[in-house]
Amino acid sequence: MEKRYDHQTIEKKWQAAWESGKVWEAGEKKGTPKFYVLDMFPYPSAQGLHVGHPEGYTASDIEARYLRMRGYDVLHPMGFDSFGLPAENFAIKTGTHPAATTIKNIKAMRAQIKRLGFSYDWSREVITSDPAYYRWTQWIFVQLFKRGLAYEADAPINWCPSCKTGLANEEVVDGKCERCGTGVTKKQIKQWLVKITDERYIERLQNDLDQLDWPESIKLLQKNWIGRSEGAEVDFAVAGSTKKKKLAVIVHGSPSQAGYPDPTVQHWLPWMAVQLERMGFHVAVPALPRANAPVYGEWKRAFEKSIKGFEIDEDAVLIGHSAGTSFLVRYLSEQKKKVSRLVLVAPSKVVVSADSEHHQRLRELYNFKAQYGIADKVLVLYSADDKESVSVTAKFYKDFYKADVQQFADRGHFTAKDGVRELPEALKWIRAGICGPISEVVRVFTTRPDTLFGATYLVLSPEHPLVSRITTLEQKKEVDAYVHKAAAKSDLERTDLAKQKTGVFTGAYAANPVNNAQIPIWIADYVLASYGTGAIMAVPAHDERDFEFATKFNLAIIQVIKQPGVMPPRALESFASPAAAGHQQSDLESKCWTGDGTMVHSGEYDGMDSVEFKKKITAWLEKNGKGKASVNYKLRDWLFSRQRYWGEPIPVVHCEKCGQVAVPEKQLPVKLPNVKKYKPTGTGESPLAAITKWVHTKCPVCGGKAQRETNTMPQWAGSNWYWLRYCDPHNGKKLADPKKLKAWLPVDLYVGGAEHAVLHLLYARFIYKFLCDINVIPSEVIEKYGDEPFKKLKNQGLILGEDGVKMSKSRGNVINPDDVVERYGADTLRMYEMFMGPFEDKKPWSTEGIKGVSRFLNKLWNVAGRVQAVSVPETLERYRHRMVKKITDDIESFSFNTAVSTFMQAVNTLHTGTVVPAPFLETLLVILSPFAPHIAEELWQRLGHAKSIAYEKWPQYDEKALKAEKVTIVVQVNGKVRDTIIASADATEENVKKTALMQDKIKKYIARTPKKIIFVKNRLINFVV
């Protein structure tokens, strides 16, 4: 046998053998349990593989190979996340098409990865920039859009004035453009957003974290990012406004079946109710009886009951949906009442002969004559793709009432099924029609309703809609100036913590709902418009920020919670010295106490515990209609459009008549067209906007003139769902065959960097939940595993340069994995990266350290050369069992560094020993093969085995054989080690004691009979004297 093992020849040989033998293809073992081991797929960069990549890939490969040997059918795929900025930047510089660059980089990187001997099933490779793949990325977007979860809004984005392009948050470093270092400003541009904050998802995204086997730190990071806060919304009536609240009623339609979920919380109704409440309306959403077969008289009674205390008068706003519209028109016509605004959504008043049995049932309700003058203004909303009876009715109202009409293309019957959860158009119409102050109420959000008695002023954000309405004439100038200044400030300026708080008084006052105290209303930019209600109640005695503000502007500070365990300053003075009374200086009451305690200055509630009072006061607010319990989140909607070329085109067409229309699924993918110039146009549009031929298209609905959306999707779009495609990568009809998804989902183990904690991992969870909801993920998977995509997550730690700093070209501390493989081989690189330290810790590279692993593999090679066909001696046999157990446990717990050390010890043992028994060596090779597969295969073959070691069963160990015959027992006197003795395993306390006391070393320390003896079996005996 050769003196040194030739890694170059051996590794090439086995990589070829695995590939031609299709050893790693998944789905081959019928009837065995599945296991899905996933790596975070790389971006194919021109720099190629970084030494950080093989760290995670080796760990997952060890797990995959181990599990195959344990009999699992393992899915272990790899692919490329190939849309992204670097390829585009390269294109801007050189004019090379990003597709060409990408293909080149993928080729190079794939070869690099293959040289490391990972057991990937390459037949399943996915590439996100491949049209066959992004067709489905776009398809998912269309599904989101159809359900109202993707929407366009005027959003302020990060804007680099030098590069003339919008930037993602992750491209802004310390407020500067990552590329050119220019200060980033805000620009208001139409943007696509994905509604990750939707009530149907945000709660689940937060709560489901608890059930995941993920690092606690990552779960916490996500929790903080989502930022759930529980508290209450409280209404403060603005002083001097005595007008009573106006009424708004929303009337649901007639669902087709009885027993259908409560129609009052369906579709866009809850959303509308919240919006109207915010405008200051008293909102009623009556649940009408026998909704699926309405009888007018019954509905009338229920309707009137629901608005008791209020009147249908000329200030009222009524909104109806479907059959509800008929009810409202009939009610107003027959009662001869007039309201201010009447909104009719998907109205129906007629039954067309083709209509279903359910529609026939509505004849009773429809049997009336509409009268003129029932509303000041009428709005009708309907969609072209709804039933004929709806458009007929809509046209009737249009002519009869001269109603405003808004026609849509694809909203169906305006139900949740049609993806309609909001009706901003209707809200805008209502808002526009109503002049003057409609609300005399400032609604605030607070997590501390228990401090309500201590609220001494209110603060609105400068953008708050109420600001201009409540500001007094005297204060107008000052307020306008402040609002103007705030608008001009950058985010960085506004959120700079070091800066002094600023603000102005509006001149208005509001009444504290608990005691009617009149408190001033201020505006200040430390209150954010985008969080909660955009307004706060300030409690300077118990909030640091309010305290700072109140001190600066000389506002009242009222203490309402007494800090527990401290003495009020005056009480303290009566003691001779604080220390004598058991109190230190720090026990003095702090100026601003933000913790819990006992209520003071809170009327009848004085003396109550603040935690208890919080619940009490929330219930009180609710009962008296002055507020309610409420939950808020820090998470914002997900900005989903980029003004870039190299990304998935957003599959939407803008039609002059129909508005935004999703590209029909049959026409997907919307292929990325070829452009000559990749540079942004300067207007904030994507380079795609310059291709007029591509931009101008026909509307898929009406066939009229339309323009394509020119923004592309962000990097995260492709990685949101790629692990689903691995299950069925070549499917041309569906995203993936449900049978195949059922066979593999969910991912059992996901390995990758922690830097994705709140981006990729949050988005991926959201998209997966969405796909579960729309039945893309088979229900069997959801029933069995829930709607989380990744059961277990492991984060690899960063590999730093030798100097202990992050590797970077500019520092010149980058290690190229190719060089390492060339010199030491893939097995050495794999094992070294596992040996460096705990998998999840960051650790520095050491060019000296890797030699140790290289020496170890050579030593193994030489030891194997001395192998003899003899049976294993007993001590070595026991060692073999211990070794198998240790390696098994270490793989299960991701403790690869100690596993490598165990291998080293085993080889050292063989090295110093006289014989190398073949059965021992064989076991060693089998359990080593997941770590160093090439050398293991080669030596395995040289031992005379014809089949790949990959097909070997993972060895068992015998618990009994683990026990040593003799054990070393530590003898302590007063807890200090004084001696050790060898005893037989499981020796009794009596025997150990006797032997121990006979030792000279021990006698020396023990003069009298020990007071106490502590005995731990097989471990130690401790004499206390």
Place this chain on the structure above:
RNA sequence: GCCGCCGUGGUGGAACUGGUAUACACGAGGGACUUAAAAUCCCUUGGGGGCAACCCCGUGUCGGUUCGAUUCCGACCGGCGGCACCA
């Protein structure tokens, strides 16, 4: 500021559930082989004291709990990561 994680030899790190602190590896020193170097092999290697047997100290610092603490508790110091006026 808030939240989380981490402090062990010259270095990377090990130590099960509170039970011999420093496994394994690197580096360093000494030796063997060699004309020499590389490679390989053997020995030593936490600090201090002692000729030696052996003794004392030692896991960021200071306290506590315990027969016994790297491990549990409290305070502090230092480092890393995240969030950043989120009411």
